[in-house]
Amino acid sequence: MKHIVSFSGGKDSTAMLLMMLEKGMQVDEVVFFDTGWEFPEMYKHIKSVENQTGIDITFVYPNETFDYYFYEYRSKKGNYIDKIGLSWPDFKNRWCTRYKINAIKKYCNSLGNHIIYEGIALNELNRKKSGKTYPLIEFNVTEEIALEYCYKKGFTWDGLYKIFNRVSCFCCPLKRISELNMLYSEKPELWQIMRKMDSKTWRNFRPDYKLIDLEKRFKEENKQLIINLY
Numbered sequence: 001m002k003h004i005v006s007f008s009g010g011k012d013s014t015a016m017l018l019m020m021l022e023k024g025m026q027v028d029e030v031v032f033f034d035t036g037w038e039f040p041e042m043y044k045h046i047k048s049v050e051n052q053t054g055i056d057i058t059f060v061y062p063n064e065t066f067d068y069y070f071y072e073y074r075s076k077k078g079n080y081i082d083k084i085g086l087s088w089p090d091f092k093n094r095w096c097t098r099y100k101i102n103a104i105k106k107y108c109n110s111l112g113n114h115i116i117y118e119g120i121a122l123n124e125l126n127r128k129k130s131g132k133t134y135p136l137i138e139f140n141v142t143e144e145i146a147l148e149y150c151y152k153k154g155f156t157w158d159g160l161y162k163i164f165n166r167v168s169c170f171c172c173p174l175k176r177i178s179e180l181n182m183l184y185s186e187k188p189e190l191w192q193i194m195r196k197m198d199s200k201t202w203r204n205f206r207p208d209y210k211l212i213d214l215e216k217r218f219k220e221e222n223k224q225l226i227i228n229l230y
Contacts, residue, residue, distance in 0.1 A: 031104060083203075121143040
């Protein structure tokens with residue numbers, strides 16, 4: 001029986017891995033799905049976790065790059081059969097999540113009998129699914145406790161959690177509006193990548209906003225904030 005940690009690199013999965021090791025729990029493999037769209041700080045964090053734990057984290061990839069799915073993939077059926085590329089995901093078409101789940105499942109199944117440990121915190125009980133094990137819930141660890149624990153262990157993600165509530169793909173349109181504003185304000189180099197992506201695809205960034213309209217909103221809001229400060 002293989003004991004596999006599903007590792008997103010975020011605060012919860014990091015705390016879970018470290019706590020499991022502290023408690024002497026069996027960890028045979030740590031698996032990270034690489035979208036290619038992670039924050040640069042996330043790759044640095046993963047390397048730091050490897051250095052501290054002595055574990056080589058296994059990177060799992062989709063069959064094709066996410067860039068390919070975004071720009072080039074052609075649907076063979078459904079509502080988007082005439083479209084080129086799957087474009088920006090939304091709550092009805094979270095293709096990125098689907099590919100991630102399928103790739104990790106396929107890899108874990110290739111290892112034979114296994115248990116998957118997933119970093120779901122105590123205050124995320126609605127995210128539980130059958131067939132997986134959730135150590136943080138068993139340890140009574142909330143998201144807040146997990147983050148503080150990671151900080152105490154020296155993991156800071158170079159300040160990402162000072163800016164964002166969740167550290168998912170940098171270009172995720174499912175982020176809160178406030179987090180997208182922080183991305184626009186604090187990570188302009190990543191915002192420029194998103195602008196290039198948006199210029200080459202067919203779907204609006206969000207159902208309620210085009211990317212350019214969000215940018216206009218943020219410029220106005222940030223300008224007004226500066227005026228109010230003075």
